[in-house]
Amino acid sequence: MKNICTGRWAGAFSVACLLIFSLSSCWMLTRGRSIMRAQHPPEQAHDMLKYYAAQGIITDPGKYTYLYENLPSDVPSLCAVVRGVMLHIFMADKYGVTIPEERKQEVQLRTVERMLGKIMELDGQPLTVAREPLKRMVGNCRDHTALLCSMLKYKGIPARARCGFATYFIPGRYVDHWVCEYWNAQQRRWVRVDPQLDEVQIKALGITFNPLDLAQGTFVSGGEAWNMCRAGKLDPDLCGIFDMKGLWFVRGDLVRDFMALNRVEVLPWDCNDLMRREREPGFEEHRLLDAIADMTAVRDPSFRIIRSFYDSRQSLRMPEEWKP
Numbered sequence: 001m002k003n004i005c006t007g008r009w010a011g012a013f014s015v016a017c018l019l020i021f022s023l024s025s026c027w028m029l030t031r032g033r034s035i036m037r038a039q040h041p042p043e044q045a046h047d048m049l050k051y052y053a054a055q056g057i058i059t060d061p062g063k064y065t066y067l068y069e070n071l072p073s074d075v076p077s078l079c080a081v082v083r084g085v086m087l088h089i090f091m092a093d094k095y096g097v098t099i100p101e102e103r104k105q106e107v108q109l110r111t112v113e114r115m116l117g118k119i120m121e122l123d124g125q126p127l128t129v130a131r132e133p134l135k136r137m138v139g140n141c142r143d144h145t146a147l148l149c150s151m152l153k154y155k156g157i158p159a160r161a162r163c164g165f166a167t168y169f170i171p172g173r174y175v176d177h178w179v180c181e182y183w184n185a186q187q188r189r190w191v192r193v194d195p196q197l198d199e200v201q202i203k204a205l206g207i208t209f210n211p212l213d214l215a216q217g218t219f220v221s222g223g224e225a226w227n228m229c230r231a232g233k234l235d236p237d238l239c240g241i242f243d244m245k246g247l248w249f250v251r252g253d254l255v256r257d258f259m260a261l262n263r264v265e266v267l268p269w270d271c272n273d274l275m276r277r278e279r280e281p282g283f284e285e286h287r288l289l290d291a292i293a294d295m296t297a298v299r300d301p302s303f304r305i306i307r308s309f310y311d312s313r314q315s316l317r318m319p320e321e322w323k324p
Helices: 002-029 042-053 062-068 075-085 101-108 112-122 141-154 199-205 222-230 247-260 283-296 303-312
Strands: 086-088 137-139 159-166 174-184 189-193 219-221 239-241
Touching (some): 042 159, 042 303, 062 112, 075 086, 101 137, 112 137, 112 141, 159 222, 174 219, 174 247, 219 222, 222 247, 222 283, 247 283
Parallel strands (some): 086 137, 174 239
Antiparallel strands (some): 159 174, 159 219, 174 189
């Protein structure tokens, strides 16, 4: 009798252990907000800042690194440099110019190295010399952000791109957008910057906030937008650009933002299978999307958890055949 009871107890104990392990694994894939919001221990903070101060496969200036030698070191001046060499493809009319059709393909340049090559092809002067609008490379918000991140990293300032939605382009709409976050060492916080907004755009859009320190709610990350939509607090059809909108679009920006936090700043239309419009994610995929939304929706995402998720899940990365 004793052996039978002992066996039953051992079996129950094993089942309990398996149940605890299973629940803990599920919890990591659902909404473990308390851990996501925890402050970084000193060693993790060091690793995080070191990681974001290093160039990635997109931001590396490569053979054009020498162009950065005489750049200013303060963020406002670097933003001005970026705007002086790049013209947003959808803002040309604000400067009184029309982009030739053949030049619109410049938005397909994925890496900063290729961007710098095009910038110098159009005008070989130092980057600190602002070009006339049609002498600037044709880019978009993602390109402005990637170039600023590259310059900040060169200066030893941790920086990362964020993908999501801006609320200041069209009233009542959440417009697809990218911004840059840099680490302010004095204030010990990540500061969000919109490097594309110059005086021309600020006046045209009626912007009253500081684009060098975006106020809460002006930019909503992909994770924030996903959580708001899933909770019924935001209509997904208000999120997107032009006639592209809906929860599928928010899903794409959620995954792109997650990739950007892992130093892979893909083009706004680059997709993997999880982001495709024509397919609806399954139950397990929705749990995964909810999990990465919770990781990225906070102002200071948990660095090690994000890196671990990215490294261990192929569905959160670009296909192997994708090349920057």
